[in-house]
Amino acid sequence: xxxxxxxxxxxxxxxxxxxxxxxxxxxxxxxxxxxxxxxxxxxxxxxxxxxxxxxxxxxxxxxxxxxxxxxxxxxxxxxxxxxxxxxxxxxxxxxxxxxxxxxxxxxxxxxxxxxx
Amino acid sequence: xxxxxxxxxxxxxxxxxxxxxxxxxxxxxxxxxxxxxxxxxxxxxxxxxxxxxxxxxxxxxxxxxxxxxxxxxxxxxxxxxxxxxxxxxxxxxxxxxxxxxxxxxxxxxxxx
Numbered sequence: 637x638x639x640x641x642x643x644x645x646x647x648x649x650x651x652x653x654x655x656x657x658x659x660x661x662x663x664x665x666x667x668x669x670x671x672x673x674x675x676x677x678x679x680x681x682x683x684x685x686x687x688x689x690x691x692x693x694x695x696x697x698x699x700x701x702x703x704x705x706x707x708x709x710x711x712x713x714x715x716x717x718x719x720x721x722x723x724x725x726x727x728x729x730x731x732x733x734x735x736x737x738x739x740x741x742x743x744x745x746x747x748x749x750x751x752x
Numbered sequence: 753x754x755x756x757x758x759x760x761x762x763x764x765x766x767x768x769x770x771x772x773x774x775x776x777x778x779x780x781x782x783x784x785x786x787x788x789x790x791x792x793x794x795x796x797x798x799x800x801x802x803x804x805x806x807x808x809x810x811x812x813x814x815x816x817x818x819x820x821x822x823x824x825x826x827x828x829x830x831x832x833x834x835x836x837x838x839x840x841x842x843x844x845x846x847x848x849x850x851x852x853x854x855x856x857x858x859x860x861x862x863x864x
Contacts, residue, residue: 737845
């Protein structure tokens with residue numbers, strides 16, 4: 637069964653450093669997403685991406701964040717200058733272009749980001 | 753997305769049925785009811801969705817009230833692997849490819 641993959645599984649970085657989290661969505665999916673979950677808290681939406689542009693973003697997704705689909709398979713989340721509060725689990729998800737309300741999102745296993 | 757209300761936690765014994773309730777009194781006629789779950793240390797996982805009629809799949813059943821103001825996710829025989837946080841989320845049928853808004857969900861504990 638196709639699945640979303642994410643690398644690395646755990647990333648440790650120093651505050652102020654740039655990090656790039658990578659995702660390979662399911663191959664025939666057209667919508668891509670990033671979510672994050674701070675330890676013990678709710679899963680929070682960051683950004684959605686369709687047709688090579690951001691389609692929706694939350695207040696969390698400020699200028700420090702960017703997303704890119706550099707080729708036909710990868711989807712990346714870049715944090716330009718990490719802060720302690722960026723420490724969280726980051727989940728990538730993808731979905732097909734189905735009629736609204738019926739689309740289901742498939743999530744990857746997550747990347748645990750630890751900012752020291 | 754319209755608001756949903758779920759109990760914070762529920763407990764079950766292995767191999768017994770589990771009924772997880774969700775209230776969505778402000779649901780609109782175009783909202784689909786989706787359920788996701790998150791196993792410990794894993795990403796969220798789609799479980800089931802429906803609009804008006806009850807739905808069954810290999811994972812669970814979804815029972816939707818006639819007035820659609822509530823729904824129940826049914827796990828027919830709970831296993832230890834079903835211990836997870838279960839989220840009830842409404843999705844507008846006029847929107848595709850938009851954010852899932854997760855609440856706190858219901859934490860299901862399963863005992864052997």
